[in-house]
Amino acid sequence: MSDAATPLLEVRDLVRGFPIRRGATGRKVGELRAVDGVSFDVGRGETLGLVGESGSGKTTTAHAVLRLIEPTAGTIRFDGEDVRALDRAGLRRLRRRAQIVFQDPFGSLDPRMSAGSAIGEVLDVHHLARGRRDDRIHELLHTVGLDPASAGRYPHELSGGQRQRIGIARALAVEPDLIVCDEPVSALDVSIQAQVLNLLRSLQQRFDIAYLFIAHDIAVVRHVSDRIAVMYLGRIVEVGTADDVVTNPLHPYTKALLSAVPDPRRAGARIARPTLRGDPPDPAAPPPGCPFHPRCTHPLRDNACTLARPPLDEKAPAHSAACIKEPVTPSNGVS
Amino acid sequence: MGEPLAGGGTRPGGDGRTIVETSGHAIRTPVIAASAVLPGLGHVIEGRRAQGLLLMAAWIATLAIALKSWQRIVAIPGTGSADDWLAILTLAAMLVGTCMAGTAGLVRGQRRAAGSSRFASEWRRFRRSRTAMAGLGVIVVLYALMLLTPLIAPFGPAERVGDLVRVRLLPPSAAHWLGTDRLGRDVLSRILYGARISLTIGFIATAISISVGTTLGAVAGYAGGRIDALLMRFTDLVLAFPRLILLIMIVALFGQSVVVIVLVLGLTQWPSTTRIVRGDVLSLREREFIQAARALGFRPARVLFCHIIPNVLGPVIVAATLGVGNTIVLEAGLSFLGLGPPPPTPTWGAMVEGGRDIMISSWWVATFPGLAIVIVVLAFNLAGDGLRDALDPRLR
């Protein structure tokens, strides 16, 4: 048994590679590392936000952590237990403690099952709420803010926000300790996004659930996370508390990400901002050294950046960045 | 409350309640009672003319059949075979069913809310296509005729209706609606009995082929990797066989029985279904609700049978309806070549062959069976097209 101080989820040096094959024999000529050595912790009842654009590997990381796809290397410990070593039965036990909510509310529900049946199926498969199945279904619907009458409705009769709530209800049905939220609000309208984010937040406070929150919108991530990790090309390039990362970004990519977000309060004014040049690099052939250097606008960028992959170093208390040009600030404030 | 239209009925989009439901007992009871005697009357009063007339026609036809074959019906309890009992049951079912449709259908109305499942909305879309409903109607009538044959066929399938010299090759007349053939047998009766063979073969062979095809395709698509490769290569192998030649060989080896033909037809038709299903499963496999099912800890078997297969059945059913038509034609071809069930079994293909050389002089012998084939296959194709449109995801 683990004690309360151990993080709920510990990931160390996670790698997920896809072999690149050529020729009729399909021999392996290279590897595409969607996730290239990622390490982080998620504490009980805490939210870690994983933010990055397409190709950053955030979704692959989220799926690998739950072994929805198999990691190629690295360790994953859930509540002290080695996830990669679990057999089928162990994996099913894990599914009761760690769940996932997907991005596409329409795609994540079987179009031929009603909302109530979809939730009920989860209860049945895991032998939960025996004898009070219907009550439990109504209870779950109520918890996610839906009218219990929606149990009989089909996905095509529900709105995007309502479908997403059903997805959340299914994840909640097993009473998990951790929910991986894979872009849960990206496909929703703005006003509904806010409703669902509030719901996730209140569920966390009520049931003490930890979230691994994946998103590409840093403003959304900022709102729900305690800590934020920024990913680029399969690696974490910055990690720290949400406030620190957003108000004092250390990595050039994080700075570019923040300045690229259009802001309604900047109406009528086009503040010149450092727009990233070029396109994200091909993950099959990452640039040598720091993967960000071809697009980097750091004033001190030079040849040293092409030599070696920068390590994720702590630059300030509980705030790390993978950039050799960012200085380490002394602790206790004088910057 | 739906507002009544000028011609009766309800306004579409209203709550679907009918005049009968919304009026008092003074009107309701007589109308319902009248509809019990003449189903369809109530519908016509309501303004649902098409449905009403259809019901009336069905009712009258059923009564006519019952009256006309009264003697046979009475004779059955003593000497009847299973076939005959089936015919009586069918007739009874038709009577009861029409009556109920005529009365209960009035009261229940057309509630749109009933059935908001995918199936219900697909059925509604299917209903909207006239040709599809016509096709379905013909199929229903065909199967009803097939079941009622012992009661309605004027003569037996192998029965010579009189002196050979005098009754052979009689043109269509009041006594023999479709004439007689060269052995003096009533063509109409033979077509009715032949329907059983053709429709049964078509149905069972197709059922076999879609069962095999769906299972193999789903397993191949879901499992992927080596299993997929193995199964698909096997499918390609079966596809590569020239079907007709295979049929001929097998029939030559194992004899010309209905069972052999059904098996061979069924076991050579599945590859196209397999391909369709595999393609659908491959794309479905990546859909998030399948990932979600895995994330929730469901076993692969459950994911496959409870989630994947129900969602690929659409195209399979369409392929099945078209496949039935195809199989019937194929079977007719086999019979035409003399490889079908042996005489005197009245398969349509054999009947066409039997009248081939006398087409000029006695056209009715080959023409009517040929027409029957065309009508049946057309009906299945129309219904299949309607199904495909109803299930088309684009129109959702």
Add this chain to the structure above:
Amino acid sequence: MNGSIASRRPEPRTTPLLAVSDLSTVFDTDAGEVRAVDGVSFSVGSGETLGIVGESGCGKSVTSLSIMRLVPEPGRILDTGSIVFRGRDLLALAPESMRAVRGNDIAMIFQEPMTSLNPVHTVGRQIAESIRVHRGASRKVAWNQAVEMLRLVGIPAPERRAMDYPHQLSGGQRQRVMIAIALSCDPDLLIADEPTTALDVTIQAQILDLLSGLRQRLGMAMILVTHDLGIVAEVCDRVAVMYAGRIVEEGPVADLFDDPRHPYTQGLLRAIPRVDEAAGTLDPIPGQVPDPAHWPRGCRFNPRCRHAWDRCGRHEPGLLDVAWGRRSRCWLEQEPERRRSGYGVDTRDAPPTGPRIRGAS
């Protein structure tokens, strides 16, 4: 403010390039007639950028498709409205004349560049095709112009890139190609329907910069349809907020975002999480967008509005003037005392409340 590129003052009274008047587009579904766009009117002046913003189901995309007369079956534009472009009513044009307008005078770019580009033709050929169709240029001339367009939209090594197929390009590059096709015939008006929604935010910034720059250089007018208020704020001169098939508020961008008047606009702005704000509970708009087959009685927003009173449920307000060039479809403009206290004021400019305190686990 520093860095302001385009003038934000209201346009002087000249004839607008495009004047949409009482546009209504309906769809014939089995649930009856659905009015996706219901009496929408707006205008765009030469060289001006209008943003049409709203959530899904508000009718903004159908509006832009209606201008191009590309509304798919079973939709049709009612003849009660008019779309006057450079003096001609587009709704009255014969199909060939409308075809001549499309791509030539008014061009459109869409959200998904991958599906908007033909995967079996090179990008160069697709750009050249538009030029050949509308200008009758020869193949060689059209190809050279296509290469120039690629250069204009910022694609490096355009001569080589023109021979690539869409799948060989990245999402951002494909969207640039779409813009190149759209601009190839030098249109007066560009309609961009969610042009950056499918792109990463850093690429989105590049594309928005590109569009602004091109607009400036070519003097082109633009209608930008999007759900993202931030984009509208940064790129557009004027904005129209749509809800339930109608425009509910419009005005110059700076004014509207500084001081939103319509409760829906206010609600949207409050519901958006902002990077510079501390984590906290967001303020969503309760309820959801109404079913287009059954718009609510009276003001269509009233079921979700904090300020609603009985008048709102009985009569739908027209677009009432707020100030010069600003209008809002809300009875509060006539009865401002009805505004509930504490909600009407945008509290988002208050200083952040600090990091969220976590209880001991």
